[in-house]
Amino acid sequence: MSHYFNPLHAPVPSEFHSKYTTLCHANPPLEPPFPTSFPPTFKRVPQTPPLLSSPRRSGSHVPIIFELIGAPSRGLGIPMRELVVRSGGALERMIVDASEPVGYLMSGPLGIRQVSLRILWPGYDHVYSSHSLELFSSGGPVTRGQLAVQIAFAFSDYVVKMTAHTPAPSASSWRLGSRSTGGIAFERLVLIALWNACDDHWMAEVFIDSR
DSSP, rough: OOOOOSSSOOOOOOOGGGOOOGGGGGOOSSSSOOOOOTTTTTEEEEOOOOOOOSSSOOOOOOOOEEEBOOOOOOTTTEEEHTTTTTTHHHHHHHBBTTHHHHTTHHHHHTSSSSSEOOOOOTTOOSSSOOOEESSSEEEEEEEEEHHHHHHHHHHHHHHHTTTSOOOOOOGGGOBBSSSTSSSSSSGGEEEEEEEEEETTTTEEEEEOOOO
């Protein structure tokens, strides 16, 4: 039987439901791991934040959380494969607060209009990778849904790029590539949140769904 993850009706047993409530969003932690409970098929991608070469120019921003409408438990994130194939209208019906303008929240007091998404996948530290995320469009600040799509496309490009590189021997289990070759495919990535590592550098909290 297929174990396809339906983004609108994800079948998660009650014993794996998150124990936190809506009050968590009132004062969420600024850095991962964020409080939640995942099914056993989910595995967190450990990413080490880049070292600061100078003191922060501004304080940390509250992370941007991504959740599915109708999911049986909070904090399960959004499969990235859904973000790159669905229309804007469909995403607004899928993502909690998809139309909320989060761009101005990320721009902060410095008025930054573009930030850097750092992807530091285990075993690929020797390959520098940075992707730009636009915080404003011609229509104003980007929305939560639009930001999620930008992140998903950045990871899609990253996976394609990294398949040409060999990961460090100590992290061979994190090799990126198609499932047919035993690698970790983009289709298995789940976006949980985007958090501020330092200044205009942000990182995504990502899990792998091994189903």
